[in-house]
Structures are given as C-alpha cells and as structure tokens.
Amino acid sequence: MESTVPAYKRNVDKKLSIYKGSTLNNLPEEFENFENITKTLDKKYRDVRGEKYWGLKIAVVVLTIVTAMAMYQGMKIANDFEIYKMDSDKRFDELKKDFRAEYLLLKTKSENDLESMKNNVQSDKDNLIKVIESQNEKIFELSGWFKASNNLFYKGFSEKVEYQTARNRCQQLGARLISTGFRDPAVRREIIPKICIRNIRIWIGLNDIEREGIWVWSDGEILTNIRSIPWRNGEPNNDGNEDCGEYLWRTTDDGVNDTECYSHCAYACEKAFS
Structure with missing residues (x-):
C-alpha cells in the first residue's frame, strides 16, 4: 500500500535521520573528550614544571648556584690578583728604590775607597821615590858629587x-x-x-x-x-x-x-x- 505520508514530510524525516546518524550528533561527547585531553596535557605540563619532575628543578637550581659561585669565585680571584699585582708592583718599586740607593751608596763607597787607595799608592810611591832619591844622592855624594x-x-x-x-x-x-x-x-x-x-x-x-x-x-x-x-x-x-x-x-x-x-x-x- 502506498504510504499516505506526504512527500515533503518524508524528505524532512530523511534529512533528520541523516543528521542523527552523523558525527555531529556526537558533538557533546567529543567536546567532553577534548576537555579531558586538555586537562591531561595541563597536568603533564604542571608535572614538568615541578610537581613530578622535582629532580630536574633541583638540578637547575644547583647548576644556577654553582654558576653563581663560580662567577663570584672568579671575580674574587680576579680582584685578589689585581690587589696582589698592585702590591707586587709597589714592592717591586720599593725594591728598585732600595737597590738603587744601595747601588749608589756602594758605588760612592767604592769610588772613595779607590780614590783613597790611589792616594795611598801615590803617597807610598812618592815616599819610595824620595827614599830612592835620597839613597842615590848619598851614593852620588859618596862618589864625589x-x-x-x-x-x-x-x-x-x-x-x-x-x-x-x-x-x-x-x-x-x-x-x-x-x-x-x-x-x-x-x-x-x-x-x-x-x-x-x-x-x-x-x-x-x-x-x-x-x-x-x-x-x-x-x-x-x-x-x-x-x-x-x-x-x-x-x-x-x-x-x-x-x-x-x-x-x-x-x-x-x-x-x-x-x-x-x-x-x-x-x-x-x-x-x-x-
């Protein structure tokens, strides 16, 4: 028996049935699944940030502290070296001054000693010449001069x-x-x-x-x-x-x-x- 349902109504029902069988009909469930995935990802992100992977965080903190300490120690060493260098330069200048003063003193003393020695030698030489001349004069006189x-x-x-x-x-x-x-x-x-x-x-x-x-x-x-x-x-x-x-x-x-x-x-x- 031919259906008594009008043709337009049949088209509407057909379209409605197609709609009901499509994925759009499952949208609320899929939205719920998406929410769950988002929550899972957010949880994993929070775990990475510190809730679960605390060892990595500690390692980062330790590395940061070690780096800071190394930088501080390096700066301290550089500062100590600069202070040591300045102190060494100062001591070296003082040593140079002391050495120059000692050198000049020794040089003056050596020159004075040398001059005194020369004078003594010259004096001894003059005295010896006088003695020789005196002896020769006596010899001359003895020989009739x-x-x-x-x-x-x-x-x-x-x-x-x-x-x-x-x-x-x-x-x-x-x-x-x-x-x-x-x-x-x-x-x-x-x-x-x-x-x-x-x-x-x-x-x-x-x-x-x-x-x-x-x-x-x-x-x-x-x-x-x-x-x-x-x-x-x-x-x-x-x-x-x-x-x-x-x-x-x-x-x-x-x-x-x-x-x-x-x-x-x-x-x-x-x-x-x-």
Whole structure:
C-alpha cells in the first residue's frame, strides 16, 4: 500500500535521520573528550614544571648556584690578583728604590775607597821615590858629587884634557860642563869650593865656537849680557883663536878667561838627578 505520508514530510524525516546518524550528533561527547585531553596535557605540563619532575628543578637550581659561585669565585680571584699585582708592583718599586740607593751608596763607597787607595799608592810611591832619591844622592855624594841648592849635582875632575874631551866626558856621565849653576852668583859661590882646586884652571860650559862673540852655555842658554859673569881683567879678548871658556879659582884676579879649545884644563860637570 502506498504510504499516505506526504512527500515533503518524508524528505524532512530523511534529512533528520541523516543528521542523527552523523558525527555531529556526537558533538557533546567529543567536546567532553577534548576537555579531558586538555586537562591531561595541563597536568603533564604542571608535572614538568615541578610537581613530578622535582629532580630536574633541583638540578637547575644547583647548576644556577654553582654558576653563581663560580662567577663570584672568579671575580674574587680576579680582584685578589689585581690587589696582589698592585702590591707586587709597589714592592717591586720599593725594591728598585732600595737597590738603587744601595747601588749608589756602594758605588760612592767604592769610588772613595779607590780614590783613597790611589792616594795611598801615590803617597807610598812618592815616599819610595824620595827614599830612592835620597839613597842615590848619598851614593852620588859618596862618589864625589855635590848637591847644590838648585837641586843639581856637581863634581870636579882633576884630569886635564882639551875642551871637547871634557865635554864628552861629562856627557858620558849623563851630565854637561857646568853652566846653570855657574850663571847664578849664589849657587856659584856655593859650588866653587866643592869642585875647584886653587890655581887650577877648569873648563866650564861656555864657548863661542859656532859664531865669534856669541857665547853659548852647555845647557843651550845664550850669554846675552857679557858682563853678567866674572871675567878676569881684560877678558874675553880672543887673543889668537880663543873660543872656549875656562875658570881659575885663586885669591886674586880669579874669574873666567877665553882660551884655545885645544888647551888642557881640568873640568867640572853638572848633572840633574833622574
């Protein structure tokens, strides 16, 4: 029998039945399941944050504390090192100052000691030279040399020789024919009695061999004032060829005379001690 339900009603029922059989019909249940999932996830999130995984949290806290302590210790070490470095620099500067002061003190002391030593050595050397000179002077005196007030030594020789021979004999002794002491009146008066024999002529270091009238002493001095020495009366007269000077010591009319250089006279030498 054909249904008496109208066609539009049948379409509505069909659509309604389709709706009832669809998943939309289960929406409240699915919403409830979604809520449960959300709650589960939130619970797990809270567990991770600290409720269940407390060990991880402690580890994080410990790591944070250890890191902070390490940073603090590092800063403390750096600060201590800086303080130590500043103290070391200060001590090093003080040591440098002390060392420099000690060095300067030691240097000054060493220089003073060296100077004192040099002075002592020089003093000892001077004293030794004086002793040697004194001993040599005594030896000279024992050998017939006389030390005059001008610190030169004089000795007369009785051997009668020509002028050139007398000059050579003095030179062999490291001396010269008397000249320096003879020019000085005070020294001349001092040495004549020591080196001369009365009435015996001696050669002195005076001649005009190179140029007539230009009298030269054996020490190189030129006799500029002819009357500055005691010539005998009327001398020098160059009687013939008289180019060498002799001295005669006697009571009257003593003095210097020019005579031939080949004459034979005694002689006197003059020597500086060295």
